[in-house]
Amino acid sequence: MRRLHSIGGYVSASCVALALGGLLTGAANANDRLIEMAKNPENYVMPGLDYTADNYSEMDQITAENVKDLRVAWTFSTGLLNGHEGTPLVVDGVMYVNSSFPNNVYALDLKNPGKIKWQYKPKQDPAARAVACCDLVNRGLAYWPSDDASKTPNLIFSNQLDGHVVALNAETGEMYWKVENADIKVGSTLTVAPYVVKDLVIIGSSGAELGVRGVTTAYNVKTAEMVWRRFATGPDDEIGIGDDFNKANPQYGQKGLGLATWEDDAWKIGGGTNWGWYAYDPSLDLIYYARATPRPWNETMRPGDNKWTMTIMARNADDGMLKWGYQKTPHDEWDYAGVNVMMLSDQKIDGKDLKLVTHPDRNGIIYTLNRVNGDLVRADFLDDTVNVWTHVDMKTGIPVRNPEYGTRMEHKGKDICPSAMGYHDQAHDSYDPERGLFYLAINHICMDWEPFMLPYRAGQFFVGATLSMYPGPKGDRANYLGLGQVKAYSAPDGKYKWSVMERFAAWGGTLATKGGVMFYPTLDGYFKARNSDTGELLWKFKMPSGGIGYPMTYEHNGTQYVAVYYGVGGWPGVGLVFDLQDPTAGLGAVGAFRNLQNWTQQGGGLLVFSLDGKGPYSEDVNLDEYSNEIVTDGT
Amino acid sequence: MRRLHSIGGYVSASCVALALGGLLTGAANANDRLIEMAKNPENYVMPGLDYTADNYSEMDQITAENVKDLRVAWTFSTGLLNGHEGTPLVVDGVMYVNSSFPNNVYALDLKNPGKIKWQYKPKQDPAARAVACCDLVNRGLAYWPSDDASKTPNLIFSNQLDGHVVALNAETGEMYWKVENADIKVGSTLTVAPYVVKDLVIIGSSGAELGVRGVTTAYNVKTAEMVWRRFATGPDDEIGIGDDFNKANPQYGQKGLGLATWEDDAWKIGGGTNWGWYAYDPSLDLIYYARATPRPWNETMRPGDNKWTMTIMARNADDGMLKWGYQKTPHDEWDYAGVNVMMLSDQKIDGKDLKLVTHPDRNGIIYTLNRVNGDLVRADFLDDTVNVWTHVDMKTGIPVRNPEYGTRMEHKGKDICPSAMGYHDQAHDSYDPERGLFYLAINHICMDWEPFMLPYRAGQFFVGATLSMYPGPKGDRANYLGLGQVKAYSAPDGKYKWSVMERFAAWGGTLATKGGVMFYPTLDGYFKARNSDTGELLWKFKMPSGGIGYPMTYEHNGTQYVAVYYGVGGWPGVGLVFDLQDPTAGLGAVGAFRNLQNWTQQGGGLLVFSLDGKGPYSEDVNLDEYSNEIVTDGT
Amino acid sequence: MTTILRITGAALAGALALAVTAGGALAYDGTNCKAPGNCWEPKPGYPEKVAGSKYDPKHDPKELAKQGDSMKEMEARNAKRSENFKKTGTWVYDVSKL
C-alpha cells in the first residue's frame, strides 16, 4: 500500500496516457468548442464567462443611458434558502441553475423558463451541514460540450457539499457518473465550482477550518477516472513540483518547502484548500488558482512559512505539475485564505506588453503577475487602511509585515485590517478590457483576534482563535455599517479610478459590459448598475434577499438579459442563516453583520432582467398557458 | 368548576359589560376609523380590503390598456419557505407582511421598503408543525387603529400556528399581549387571519383533521380579555343559539341540533373549525363566516346531520350570538369544509334590492343568501361537472344528494366531483360591483374515496379515509393537468360571464379593480391579469415560486401598486413542500399535484408591481445608499 | 325568500338518470327529514346508531375530555394574564410569575 505522503501526487502512467490520448483526439476539440461557445453572447459556459475569467461581456444593448429601464423579466426560486453563490450557466438556449445545499440543479429552457426542463435533486448526507464552515453554499456548475467523436453526451458538473462530484447529462439531467471526492467524516466538503479544461473537470476542496489538507483533482469527464491529484502541502511530488518549478523566480522558493516549512507532520492537516475561482490560458496550457490558509488559525501552533498554502499557482492542465507558485502570505496569522478570483488580461505596463493574471487577495493586496512565468508585476493595497503590511518587496515578493498587527498566543491583536474576511473574499470580480479597469467587490472590515490552543480531531473544527469583526476605519463603527467598497482599479498605474462605500459589502462580485455599465448585488439585497467609467449609480433593484452571487449576462432572441442570484448567506450571512446572536460566533461574522437582518432576510433564487422587462411572456402572454380558450356565458 | 359543555358558550357578565362599555366609548370609533381607512386607497387595512371582503379596489390607474406595462417595483423575501397565503396589509405608509411558520411579521416603510422597519420573529414550539394538516400556512394579519382616548397603541394581530395570538405595537413591533388560544397538544392550531371588529379581535380555529371541535373567540384588543367564545357543535349556549336563531328560516333548523344531530358525545371531537375568511356588516352588526367539516372524514362513524358544522353563520359582533345559520352540507361525506370566503354585495335580484352574502363553497355550489335574515337567494353549481348533488331545494335549503357519489364504509367511492379539495378551497375571491361579477378561483378536481375505521386520540390525525385525487372531467387526466378554473360569476342570473381553465388552479384568490383588470396568482407561479369583462389574458409574470395568496393593491405617492405573495404550498403543495411521493399522501394531494414540481419550487416572499416598475428606487436611485460619495483616482 | 330551483342542465340530466337507478344503498338523498335541520338517515344496510355496531368508534371519554380541559386551563391562564395587564400595564406571559 502506498504511504500517505505519496497519495495523490502519484499519477499513474496509464492515467497520463489517457489524458494525453484524450488531448490528441477529442479533447482539444472540446476545449476549442468551449472557447468558441464562450464567444457567442447567447452562451455563458463557465464561471467568469470565458477562460480569462474576466466576466466581461461584449454585449452593449444595455448602456449607461438606458440601464435605468432595466426591469425584471422573469424569476425562479430554487426552493432552498442558505446563501446562493456563483451564477447560472447558459448553453444553447438552456439555463443551468445551481443552488445551496443540497445542491439541486435545474435546467430552464429560455424559450419558456416558467417550466422546469429538468431538475436534479440529490439526497445528501445531512451531516455535511455540520462541517461546512461558512453557510451551505455552492459556487456554480461547469459544462463540457460533447465532441462528435465521443458517445459521451454534453455534461453538466455539479459539486456537492457532501464531497461528491456528479456529471449530469445536460439534455436530460440524468446522472452520468458520480465520484467521491471529499469525505465529510474528516471535515472535507465541496463548495467550489467545478472547472472544465479540455476533457478534464478540475475539482477544488473545502474544509481548512477543520484542518483539511487542500487538494485539487482532475477527472476525465468521459470516464470519471482521476487523471491527477495535487495537494497544497507535503512532498514535492504530491504538490506537483518538478525541476522547472519557479525557474523564473527562484526567490519565491522551489523544492522541498511543502515539508520544510512545517514542523513535523503538521502539513498533513495544514489546510490550503481551494474553494475559489480558476482561470486558464489555453496558449500556455496553464490553470491559475490559489490556495487557502494554513491550519489552525492559531499561528503559534504551526511554525514555518507553511508552504504552499496561500499561493497563487499556475499548473499544467494535463498533469497538474506546477509551473510557478507565489506565496502571498507566508505563515498566515489572520486567515487570509487567498483563493480569490484570477482574472487574465493582456496589458501594457511600464511599456511592456504583458500577459497578466490579476488577483485581489484577501490579505489586502491586489497582485498582478506575469502569468507566463510568475513575475510579480504589481502589488497594491486594496485600500489605504490596510495595516498588517507596510509594503510588498517587489524583488523578493515578500510582503513586509507590520509586527504590531501580527497575532500570537497570549496576545489579543486589535484593530487588525483587514479582518479574517480579508479586504476581498469569494467575490468573482470582472475586468473591462476596453476601459482597462478591474471592478472589485471589496470588504472593509477589521478585527480583534485572540488565539487559543486546541487539539486536532479529524472532522472537527480546528480554528483556535476568537474574533471580533467590525467596519474598517472608513465605516460607521458605532452602527456596524460601511463594511464594504466597490472600486475600479487600473493595474498599469495601480490607481483606483473610482471607489464607493457599501453598507455591507458586495460579497458576490461584479459583471462588466461593453455597454459601459457594471453590475453587482449587495448583501443588503440591492442589485446595482453603475457607470463603468465614473462609478455613478445608474439603477438599482431591491431583490427578495441579499445577493452573494455574481451577475452574468446573455442574449436570447436578440435581447440582452442580465441575471443574478439572490439568497443572502455565505460567511457574512451565518448569523442570519443560523440565527446566531453571540458577536464572536460564526468566526466573528455575527458581530460584524449584526445589522444585516434589518435589510434583508433569507431567500434563494434567480432574477433575470432586461430592458423594459421584455421577455418570453411579454412577447407572448399566452405562452405556457394551459388553455387560451375563454368560455363565455357558460356554467 | 364549569362542566366542559358550558365552557365558552358562557359569557361572563363583566365581559359583556366590558365589550358594551367599549362600544359606547372608543370602540365604535375604532370601527368607524377602520371603515374610513379602508376607503383610502393608500390603505389596505384588513383581509379582503374592507368589511365587504370583496377585495375590490376603486383604483383605476392600472387599466386593461396599460396593464401590459406592469413590472416589478420591489420585492421582499420573508426568509421562510412553506406556503405563503393571505396578503399584506398597508396602513399609513407601512406594509405589514405575514409569513408561514414560524409566522414572522415584518413592517416595511413604503418610503424605503428596502429596509425593514421592524420584525417580529416568534420562537414557536416546533411540535406545531406535526399537527398542521395542510402545510404550515398563515392567512394574514389584522390591524386595529387606536382611538385617541385610549392609551392602547395601534395594534397588529398575528395568529401563530402554535395556537398563540399576539398583539404587536404597530409602530415598534413590540409584543403588546399574547394569549393562548389553541393547544397543539390536542391538535388545535391557528392558520386563519385574525379579524378586527370594533374593539374585538376575532380568532378562528384549525385542526378538524385531528378531531378539533371548532371554536371562534373574540378578545378585547385593549385588555386581551376573552369577550365571547362560540363553538360549532354542542349545547346551544356554547354555539350561541338563542330564541331568535333562524327565525326567518326555521326550516334550516333551530334549537338543540348541536347535540341532537350527533351520536352521544361525538360533537366534542366533531370538527367544524373555521380557518377561512370573514366579512362584517356594521349596519347589521353581523359577522359572517363558515364552519368546516365534521370529523372524522369517515362518515359511517358519525351518524347525523352533524350540526352546526358546514354552516354559514351570521353572528352578532358584541356577544357572538347567532342570528342565523345555514348548513350547506349536512352530514358531510367528502370533507367539503366550507370555510370559504364571504363576499358582501348589494344587488338587485329578481327585481328586489337585496343585501347579500355570496359564498363559493367547497361542495361545488356557490351560495348567495340574504345577509339580513339568511334567506337562500341562489345556489348554483360552480361547474357543470359537480356530481354529488342533483340540485339545491331552494325552499328547504337542502342540497339533494346523488347517492351514487356518497361515501361509506366498505365502499370505494369513485369519480366523485368535487374532490375533498372542493371546487373551491381557501382562495379569497373578489367582487366587482361595477361589473356585478364575482371572480372565482375554482378547483377542478375529482376523487376516489375509501373510508376506514380509526380511534380518536387527542392530538392525532383523525381522518379515516384514503383518497386519490385527479383532474375533473374538463382536465387532462393522463397528465394530471387542468386542475383549476377561473370564472366570472353573476349572481342575479347565475351565469358565468367567462371561464378559463388553469393548469393547477388559482389556489390563492383574486383581486378586482375599477381599472377593469382582475388579478390572481397560480400554483405554477404565474401572476396574471385578465380583462375583467372578457377574461382575456392581458399580462402575466413568472414569480419565483407558485402563488397561494391573493393579490392586493394600494396607492403610494400617487402610484398604484399591486402586491402578491409567492411561496407555493398549502394543501396542494404538500408533496412539494414535504417531498412526498405516495400519491395518496397529503390526503390525496400528492397524486393530484404530482406535476406541480415541474413548474415551480418553494419560495416565500412578496412581489410589488407598478406600471413600468416605478417605485422609490426608480424615483431616486440614491435612496437607501450607504454613501453617494464617489471617490475618484484614490486608493 | 326566493325559492326557485336552480339546477344546471347537465345536473338535471344526472338527477333524472338517477331517479331510475335510485334504491338500495343509494337511497339517502338528504330530503327525508325527521325535523327541520335533521335530515340524515342511515344508508341501507348501515346502522342508525354506531355504538355497539361494527362501526362503533369506541370513543374513550378521557380522550374526548382533553380538548375541553385544555381549553379551560388556557382560559384560566389567559384571565390571570389580562388581569395583571389591566393592573400593571405590562404583559407577563409566564403565569408562574404572576
Next chain:
Amino acid sequence: MTTILRITGAALAGALALAVTAGGALAYDGTNCKAPGNCWEPKPGYPEKVAGSKYDPKHDPKELAKQGDSMKEMEARNAKRSENFKKTGTWVYDVSKL
C-alpha cells in the same frame, strides 16, 4: 520582472512610524529568510519548535492519518466504479454491486 516598490502614502507613514517602535515581540516582519521561500522566524519569546513547548499541539498520529486513509479508500472505490463504467457504459455507484 518589475521590482518597483509600491506602497501607498498612508501605508508608508505607518511603516515609518513603526520603524521607531519596532523591537521585542514586534520584530518578525517576514524579511529575514533562511532560504528563498523560507522566511518565518519565531516571534521573540516564542519557540522555534512547538513540540515539547507549552504550545505543543500534541498531534495524535492516528488522527493525522485519517484524511489520507479516507482519500485512499475513496480513490479505490472510484477506480472500481470508473473501470466498470468503461466496461459496461453504466455507472454503478454502489461498489458492493461491482
